[in-house]
Amino acid sequence: VPAAGWRATAAAEAVDRIRALGEGRRGDVAAAALLDELRALMWDAVGPLRRAAGIEQALARLGAMRAALPDVAIPPGRACNPGVADWFELRAGLVAAEAVARAALGRRESRGAHQREDFAYSDAALARRQLVAMRNGVVAAGFDR
């Protein structure tokens, strides 16, 4: 049974969008190169040791990369086109990266594998969960009460 709000045409529209990507698109940078940059950026700025300044720089770059998604180059071809797969992986990876970075920025303490160089100690008041949500494309994190 389709979920409430599911449009009968949604699947066909999604297939059309994928096929449109397979037509190819000119652009200055390929998704494969941006994925490489994304991995390095997250390792350097949002790795196990992080600080606010680096996380904020990473968030700015993540936002720019998300804004550039419509202009990423995709080689043409429908059969087994790795550029199309890269584009989807990049789109999903940027959202996941932003969720990690927003949560890391909001937790102004060190705890477990999250070590803030600007907050060396744990804060008993922050021994709580954060919720991360994306609404209308905006990723936000906050403590749940």
Added chain:
Amino acid sequence: VKTARLKIRRGVAGEAVRYEDFAVPFEDGATVLDALVWIRAHRDPSLAVRYSCISANVCKECTIAVDGQVVYACTTRLTEARAMVLDPLPGKPLLRDLVAETRPPRERLG
């Protein structure tokens, strides 16, 4: 840093057989899969390669032919000694570049 020379089969089914040469920097121990991932990030993102687990040799997805021998790209070491010739799996329908159709017919998408 050493340099590997790879001759890689390119194109989709029905096209004339064509190879493209790539020079890839590597350190001892690096594999053919490392080189293919490097080429996609730094030289040609349109190169089609099938892999999943990236060098754990768990998924067995990166099976290709190197110098005519069927091997795993992730366990085959690069060498400076000669140019290495990379082909998709022999005896399977070609999809693109190094990717051949390996799924049973009823699991294929139209």
